[in-house]
Amino acid sequence: MDKLVPDVNDAVADITDGASLAVGGFGLCGIPSALIQAVLDNGARDLRVASNNCGVDDFGLGILLGAHRISRMTSSYVGDNKEFERQFLSGELEVELTPQGTLAERLRAGGVGLAAFFTPTGVGTQVSDGGLPWRYAPDGSVAVASPPKEVREFNGRQYVLEEAITADFALVRASRADRLGNCVFDLTTQNFNPLCAMAGRTTIVEAEEIVEVGAIPPAQIHLAGIFVQRVVALTPEQIALKRLERRMVRPRPAVDVGAVPTSAAGADGTTE
Template sequence: MALDKVRSSAAEAVADVPRGASLAVGGFGLCGIPMVLIDALLERGVDELSVVSNNCGVDDWGLGVLLAAGRIRKMTSSYVGENREFARQYLSGELELELTPQGTLAEKLRAGGSGIAAFFTQTGVGTQVADGGLPQRYAADGSVALASPPKPVQTFRVAGREREFVLEEAITTDFALVHALRGDRHGNLVFDKSARNFSPLAAMAGRVCIAQVEHLVEPGELDPDAVHLPGVFVDRIVVVGPGVEKRIERRTVREEA
């Protein structure tokens, strides 16, 4: 692993992402979206992608631009609203969806990055998450072409009570794409407030992690206690500058009194 992980451009950083690759992508709504890297993938033309992310952006921003171009084959997400094209592709059978509870999705990514194969959780017990039957892909006629399989459920005694837990497998992907506020040449990253969201977990889960950063600093300039993601998890860095475009998903204002 190279010590200086900075790449000259986003195009160079994603140049080896192949057709059919799996990606873990940071972001929540439109907060913390690695848009420059997503645009570079769009420009490159790779398709049949399997993407793990909390959501799929909106129709013209975030992962939504890859979806609109027909580049995504499967999404593993916890929230699928705010995107009409997503709904259209899913209901018409063009897109496969593995719908996952939000906390479970976060833990599946963290577990994958930590070398943990699977874990038990109470979330989803007694629902189709555990029992199976969630539509993952529809046929053109509206019937269910692929449904989620049942998952193992086991009883454990916790806090003096017998409780059921469902087994969830960890997630690892070929690549991870994240956005950070600061990073050094060794790949240590600092995220900005809520833009931290899923990004450290997605970065951990990717075998090759590519980070776009607003500010690049030299090794030693970051306070070790302030580092949110150690450089051992990061393979490539692209500097996008503090002026990179950021969008607000929904702006709500109060009338002046």
């Protein structure tokens, strides 16, 4: 089945108000930025999104947040997004904070058909005991708090029950894909992309390169096409639009302007 669609706007045309989305990426690495922009242009509101984070104020999921299109986030990291913080603390946004490994496993569980699983992560904290603020009231009080979860003992250790995540739509970005939806994610862009793709009932892939069926060796496929319903080829401009969330570099060492660089000095210490 050829799953290639003409462009990103056609790919997201049936995402309507109230839809749930699983969105790949980590920070700004490997995010489906073109599909996110198309969802913004499409006008869908009251979206419930599961993603590791919510982008930054002016890029990634941050553009949907800034337009007040997102009503609920399930995330493990909120980063440096000031608008996210403002909406959460003012009661405009509901947020379910989830340990990162737990979030990954909840998405994977949803993709393979498991209803829930037990994990030791979070036992003895508000993750298991309940009481984490999900939504604040305008006066700063907690309007909605997380409920307590089932805890069981296995082999002398406590485990908390976490429910799987599935979504109406999954938005992911692949480095390469074929027309059947088989995908490859380069390096760290693998992050949450395959997991979100598995959790979506309708999975939409934006790909930097479309290759012929059979061009990707089976052992090199990171996401099987069985999980994908639509593939869209990115334009060169969309491929080039990539951002760094935070640039971290080492400070340059101080340079003595009177010193002679070793590489420029002769055997007798003279320079040319």
